Amino acid sequence: MDLAMQARPMEAPIEAHNHNRWSPYVDNGGTTLAIAGADYVLVASDTRQSDGYLINSRYSPKAFVLSNNAVLGTSGCSADSKRLYEVLEQRAQLYQHRHDRQISTPALAQLLSNTMYSRRMLPYYVFPVLAGIDAKGAGAAYSYDAVGNMQRVTGVCFGSASALIQPFLDNQVRFKNQRDADPNRLLTREEAFKIAVDAFTSATERDIYTGDYLEIFIVDAAGAHKEMRELKHD
Amino acid sequence: MDPVSLELPHTLRGPQATAGYGPTTRTTQPIVTGTSVVAFKYKDGIMMAADCLASYGSLARFRNENRLMKVNETTVLGVSGDMGDFQHMKHKLEDVMTHEYDMDDGQALGTKSVYKCLSNIMYGRRTNINPLWNSFIVGGVDGGERVLGYVDLYGTTYMADSLATGFGKHLAVPILRRRVEGRADEITEEEAVAIMDDCMRVLLYRDCRAFNKLRRAKVTAQGVEISEPYSLATNWSYAESIVGYGV
Amino acid sequence: MTSIGTGYDLSVSTYSPDGRVFQVEYAQKAVDNSGTAIGLRVKDGVVLAVEKIKHSRLLVPQSNRRIMTAGKHIGVASAGWMSDTRHLVKRARDEAHNYHSVYKADIPAKIIAERMGMYVQAYTLYSSVRPFGVSTILACVDKDGPQLYMVEPSGQFVGYRGCAAGKGKQVAKTEIEKLKLEELTVREAVKEAARIIYAAHDEAKDKLFELELSWVCAESGMLHAHVPQDVLADAIQHAERSLDEDDDDEMEDEDL
Numbered sequence: 001m002d003l004a005m006q007a008r009p010m011e012a013p014i015e016a017h018n019h020n021r022w023s024p025y026v027d028n029g030g031t032t033l034a035i036a037g038a039d040y041v042l043v044a045s046d047t048r049q050s051d052g053y054l055i056n057s058r059y060s061p062k063a064f065v066l067s068n069n070a071v072l073g074t075s076g077c078s079a080d081s082k083r084l085y086e087v088l089e090q091r092a093q094l095y096q097h098r099h100d101r102q103i104s105t106p107a108l109a110q111l112l113s114n115t116m117y118s119r120r121m122l123p124y125y126v127f128p129v130l131a132g133i134d135a136k137g138a139g140a141a142y143s144y145d146a147v148g149n150m151q152r153v154t155g156v157c158f159g160s161a162s163a164l165i166q167p168f169l170d171n172q173v174r175f176k177n178q179r180d181a182d183p184n185r186l187l188t189r190e191e192a193f194k195i196a197v198d199a200f201t202s203a204t205e206r207d208i209y210t211g212d213y214l215e216i217f218i219v220d221a222a223g224a225h226k227e228m229r230e231l232k233h234d
Numbered sequence: 235m236d237p238v239s240l241e242l243p244h245t246l247r248g249p250q251a252t253a254g255y256g257p258t259t260r261t262t263q264p265i266v267t268g269t270s271v272v273a274f275k276y277k278d279g280i281m282m283a284a285d286c287l288a289s290y291g292s293l294a295r296f297r298n299e300n301r302l303m304k305v306n307e308t309t310v311l312g313v314s315g316d317m318g319d320f321q322h323m324k325h326k327l328e329d330v331m332t333h334e335y336d337m338d339d340g341q342a343l344g345t346k347s348v349y350k351c352l353s354n355i356m357y358g359r360r361t362n363i364n365p366l367w368n369s370f371i372v373g374g375v376d377g378g379e380r381v382l383g384y385v386d387l388y389g390t391t392y393m394a395d396s397l398a399t400g401f402g403k404h405l406a407v408p409i410l411r412r413r414v415e416g417r418a419d420e421i422t423e424e425e426a427v428a429i430m431d432d433c434m435r436v437l438l439y440r441d442c443r444a445f446n447k448l449r450r451a452k453v454t455a456q457g458v459e460i461s462e463p464y465s466l467a468t469n470w471s472y473a474e475s476i477v478g479y480g481v
Numbered sequence: 482m483t484s485i486g487t488g489y490d491l492s493v494s495t496y497s498p499d500g501r502v503f504q505v506e507y508a509q510k511a512v513d514n515s516g517t518a519i520g521l522r523v524k525d526g527v528v529l530a531v532e533k534i535k536h537s538r539l540l541v542p543q544s545n546r547r548i549m550t551a552g553k554h555i556g557v558a559s560a561g562w563m564s565d566t567r568h569l570v571k572r573a574r575d576e577a578h579n580y581h582s583v584y585k586a587d588i589p590a591k592i593i594a595e596r597m598g599m600y601v602q603a604y605t606l607y608s609s610v611r612p613f614g615v616s617t618i619l620a621c622v623d624k625d626g627p628q629l630y631m632v633e634p635s636g637q638f639v640g641y642r643g644c645a646a647g648k649g650k651q652v653a654k655t656e657i658e659k660l661k662l663e664e665l666t667v668r669e670a671v672k673e674a675a676r677i678i679y680a681a682h683d684e685a686k687d688k689l690f691e692l693e694l695s696w697v698c699a700e701s702g703m704l705h706a707h708v709p710q711d712v713l714a715d716a717i718q719h720a721e722r723s724l725d726e727d728d729d730d731e732m733e734d735e736d737l
């Protein structure tokens with residue numbers, strides 16, 4: 001049969017599908033950083049959630065403690081961040097139920113990568129960091145892109161103020177461009193904590209999407225604990 | 235005659251006839267819409283307000299619509315955006331509440347659970363790129379705790395002591411941040427009504443899709459109360475003294 | 482009933498030479514072994530009552546309910562296999578939900594009874610399935626007023642003013658027939674229902690039982706609900722008192 005004779009109407013050209021399409025993404029701003037030490041790891045996030053020039057909420061946390069005491073820090077689309085946390089937490093708990101032990105940080109890190117990649121065709125618009133203690137008791141921080149590319153790092157920052165903070169971490173945590181510093185030295189908790197607070201107070205001055213409160217999670221062999229600091233509310 | 239070459243009568247062509255073929259279609263704009271919802275916490279619970287208008291573009295089409303829904307004994311839902319999508323959501327929530335009733339286990343679905351349920355539906359729809367074109371505010375008292383949450387067509391959620399949707403985000407939130415934030419525990423019902431009236435009045439003056447017939451809901455430990463429609467006292471004589479753009 | 486089916490009782494897809502489907506009759510037997518369930522349709526509502534036989538004292542009171550709700554306004558009381566009952570109640574809920582999804586209105590009693598009847602009947606047609614061992618009593622108040630239906634294992638569904646199923650159905654039916662149902666209020670009917678369940682209860686066969694009582698009426702907001710605790714307690718007191726009175730009468734008879 002002649003194809004042109006079919007009653008089925010011609011489909012619209014492909015281009016018509018893509019144009020004028022509603023975007024399912026929003027950027028809710030906010031910043032997250034992680035610093036890994038010898039026997040601890042730190043995650044710091046501000047709690048502001050914005051939508052353009054509007055502040056939705058001054059306290060909408062985007063760093064989450066998982067049941068194995070690892071911390072997931074996020075930035076990007078808040079809806080995706082929250083769902084990513086729920087999915088990861090669910091899968092961490094499933095691991096616990098199946099294996100009768102907590103999932104290790106490196107395993108969870110790979111699981112997070114797989115979870116992100118499973119949404120390759122409609123990515124989670126999230127730039128996560130995952131921080132926990134590895135098998136040797138050392139602090140482990142992992143950074144990801146939105147489709148699950150991962151890398152273990154010692155100092156990383158994502159989010160709206162990442163351009164302000166990442167160079168600072170490169171210099172102060174990874175000792176880049178310092179003449180006499182030992183590039184392999186790891187920061188003490190006190191140093192890391194001060195750097196995190198300084199990074200955020202400075203970033204808050206220049207980035208309108210970062211502010212309100214700072215939540216700092218410190219994970220070590222004993223578990224995760226949280227410290228709060230106030231940032232500017234402007 | 236070859237049956238496949240038959241032309242369809244013109245009444246059977248167009249969207250109805252081709253719905254099964256061609257590109258899949260999605261909502262790309264809301265049609266009949268409601269404007270802002272304003273809500274905040276006060277001493278005894280939460281208060282919420284929305285007007286009774288469902289607009290068709292700039293036409294004030296349906297002037298007696300209720301945009302506040304009592305979900306259960308402890309929860310109200312305020313809606314802005316597409317009213318058709320809202321009716322769909324309302325239907326879904328009624329089904330959820332019927333299911334809860336049928337369980338007959340002496341447990342009521344709390345405000346937080348209603349909020350989570352609603353958020354999951356909204357996030358699911360946006361992830362299928364077929365959003366419900368709404369912003370919702372869920373308010374209630376859950377186990378003695380006041381709960382106020384926002385969710386929209388992107389599945390974005392957040393909770394705060396004061397919330398608004400639509401134009402209310404620009405016009406009511408600054409008022410609420412000044413008058414409610416940090417002192418939600420002190421505000422009496424009387425003051426709450428005054429704050430709410432002020433917010434709704436500002437919206438009425440400046441939002442062309444707002445309407446001077448509105449309902450106010452409150453949720454306290456005693457339950458949900460949604461008022462009959464009422465109007466605000468306004469004074470348009472100021473308008474004469476406004477000089478500027480277009481005058 | 483001929484209990485030896487001579488090979489004609491192995492499947493619902495085979496009639497016996499005298500035109501019976503034995504499997505359906507056996508299903509009815511399963512119902513007859515169950516605790517009594519009754520329904521009363523009165524002038525301002527419907528009342529359901531069940532004699533829930535308990536096999537252990539360790540069961541939590543009011544657990545394992547035999548009266549359930551389908552779609553807020555419909556009460557389902559049943560006699561027969563509880564596992565089959567739960568399946569049918571799920572079906573009733575799905576039907577109520579489906580009707581509401583399409584019409585945004587509560588499903589009328591007649592319609593849900595018909596749909597349940599059709600569903601149950603389908604299990605009397607195929608050799609691969611077993612009929613439901615349940616008689617289901619549906620109670621509802623719709624726009625035509627109070628409604629009461631019973632669906633049998635055969636798929637037959639009939640509307641009633643009063644109906645009974647289970648062990649004590651003969652006693653219960655005799656008692657129901659004495660009532661002036663169209664003049665009773667639900668408050669009165671609740672007491673009568675309790676009395677009938679207690680009268681139908683056979684102390685010699687089953688020691689432990691619990692009375693379940695529910696209604697659909699103005700007092701329950703036209704929704705189906707178990708009766709409040711105080712109403713239940715009153716009804717039980719009434720039932721026990723009338724049992725004692727009957728015993729006293731019998732004693733007097735013996736004296737004569």
